[in-house]
Amino acid sequence: MTSLWRHSKDGPDRAEQSTQREDDENASLQEPTERTRLLQPEPDQGFLSPDDPAVSPYNLWSVRALRGLSLVALALSFVWWTFLLVSIFVSPPLMHPRGSGFFAFSYTTLATGYLVLGLLFFSVPSKPVTIWSCVISLFLLVNMIIILAVPRIRLEEGWVGIASVVWATVIALYQIIQNRAVAWGKREEETRLTGREETRRSLREWLVVLVQMVVLVIMTLATTLFTATLTLRSGDASLEPTGNRYSVHGDIYQVHLACVGNRTENPHEPTILLEGDYGPVEHTLQPFINDAYQHGAIGRYCYWDRPGIGWSDNAPSPHSAGMAVDVLSEALALAGETGPWVVVSAGIGSLYSRLFASRHLLEVSGIFLIDPLHEAYLDDVGKPNRGFVLWLRGILSPLGLDRLAGALVRGRSREDRVIGRSAYQSGKFIKAKLQENLVAVTMTAAEVQSARHIQMGETPVIVVSSGQEMQKDPRWAERQEDLSHITNKLLSWDIVHDAPHEVWTDTEGRQVLEKRLRDILEESQRNGFKFASGES
Missing domain, CATH: 1.20.900 (Dbl Homology Domain; Chain A)
Known part of the structure; x- marks a missing residue:
């Protein structure tokens, strides 16, 4: 009797255990969920230690x-x-x-x-x-x-x-x-x-x-x-340019070009075409030329910002001096500006103006170089360590440490940052100088060498050199003399002994420059330069 009762009592227990095992097996076959354990605990193990790797x-x-x-x-x-x-x-x-x-x-x-x-x-x-x-x-x-x-x-x-x-x-x-x-x-x-x-x-x-x-x-x-x-x-960005921006290079980017003065009825009266030095032309050469215009020494002039400088956009990389000159030619055509031109430039800008003159032989009636950079110095422009420094400055330029300090501490204006003394701090300017560095000893050097071979021999040339620069480096004096012979018609080579590289900032230098500007304009008109007919 007792054995029968015990048998009937154990029967349901075994059935429940069997059902529990089946449920566990079915659960293990189901898809895992957020709460599914990857490492199943051993039976009766309890909670894990907080330092256990399984707690993750x-x-x-x-x-x-x-x-x-x-x-x-x-x-x-x-x-x-x-x-x-x-x-x-x-x-x-x-x-x-x-x-x-x-x-x-x-x-x-x-x-x-x-x-x-x-x-x-x-x-x-x-x-x-x-x-x-x-x-x-x-x-x-x-x-x-x-x-x-x-x-x-x-x-x-x-x-x-x-x-x-x-x-x-x-x-x-x-x-x-x-x-x-x-x-x-x-x-x-x-x-x-x-x-x-x-x-x-x-x-x-x-x-x-x-x-x-x-x-x-x-x-x-x-x-x-x-x-x-x-x-x-x-x-x-709210600072409007003095001239206009023109879309160039297949409308990929824009460059700034401005012309001052009215056209005259004399088709042979040349227009001064400015090319700046290291920084924006508005901060370097243009103020002096504008004073000469106000004094009546010149009748009309045009100036532009090279890609990445001033109001101009950056150009695609790589970008050589010859490419920049082609862009200038396109902008002048879009603006309806025609020669004859007397190209006036300073420092490194002289390389650009010489290239322009060699590609517009019948339109350039004079070349005026102010303490120009000789192509032999392109090795310095294209030094790898200089390129690395420019690249590093460019990478850090979005932080704006120098620009913010200039605005907050020194009171720099937006004119200073766009076309003035602080323009060199902008990412656009740094990118332009990095592009200049990357191709200086390759593309640009080859372009300038070709320009020297192509340049028209009878184009009048004037060179005004800095006495200070010549005293610092004897090679500078030799290369200034060499640049006075880029054509067969040297009107004058003047040395302003006490003038710095930016000759126009010196009183004597300004007087010499204004006098020589009148000389080259008179020579251009006296020769009756006819660019349209192809006569010289």
Whole structure:
């Protein structure tokens, strides 16, 4: 009787155990969910230690998927970063911005660094990271609004710059989501596997948080400076050019050209065509020429900004002096300006004016060189270490440290930053000088050598040299003399002994220059230069 009762009692227990085993087997065959354990605990094992490697947010499929998405984003960002780096030296098709392109490179560098930081410390989320990421996202959002809202900046940055700042903003927002998601996953797994949320941090985790904080503070400072620099640029963009901008090179970019004075009925009266030295012509040679115009020494003159300088856009890379001269010719044609021309230039601008003269033989009636740069010095212009310094300055230019200091401390105006003494600080100017450096000893040197062979022999030439420069370097004196023989008709070679390289800044130098300007204009008209008919 007792055995029968015990048998009937054990029967249901075994049935329940069998049913439980079947449920466990069915559960193990089902698709894993967010709460599915990757490492199943042993029976009756209980909670794990908080330091157990199994306690990890990587147990969740969503967290691992998020990390995979970060890896894909990093790969895309690195490819885009590489393209932008290459485009500084050689512009790929359809990727040329009218500005320098350094802002786009900086935004992409920021996004790439942000992704690397997030992946390196993926499993150590923290609230300070979320807070600083929110601040960076806010500044990047303001950057994006400025670029899109200011027409001139939007035009200079182009689709490349817009895409880069949007990408950086999206990545900053994504990092907030990633940090919060990993923190949630970490909390969920700790609660499930250890019975409570772990609030302690190991020394390693505190060091990780410290490194994250330092890097994010640097990124925040960078985005703050980007915003301030863009604000300055938005103010500078409101400065209207004195002349007009003309779309050149297949409407890829624009250059600035201005002419002062009325045309006369005398078709043989030449127009002065200015070519500036190192900086914008408006800050160097144009004020002196304008004074000569006001005094009646000349009747009409035109001047322009080489690509990347003043009001002109940057040209695609590579860009040589000969390419710049072709662009000037195109701009003059679009403006309806014709010769005869007397080209007046100083310093490195003399190489450009000589190229222009060799490509417009029947239109150039005189060449006036003010302490010109000889082509032998192109080796100095094209030095690799100079190119590296220019590249580094360009990479740092979006921070605007010197421009902001000039505006806040020294009171520099927008005229100073666009066409004045501070123009050399802009990314556009640095990019133009880097382009000049990259091709100085190759393309530009070959173009100038060809120009010397082609130059018309009867074109009158005047050279005015700086006595100070000749005293510093005996080779400078020899090469100044050599430039006085680029044609067979030297009108004058004057040496202003106390004048610096910018001869027009010296009182005696200004007097000599004005006198020689009258001489070359009179010589041009006396010869009855007929560029249209091809007679000389």
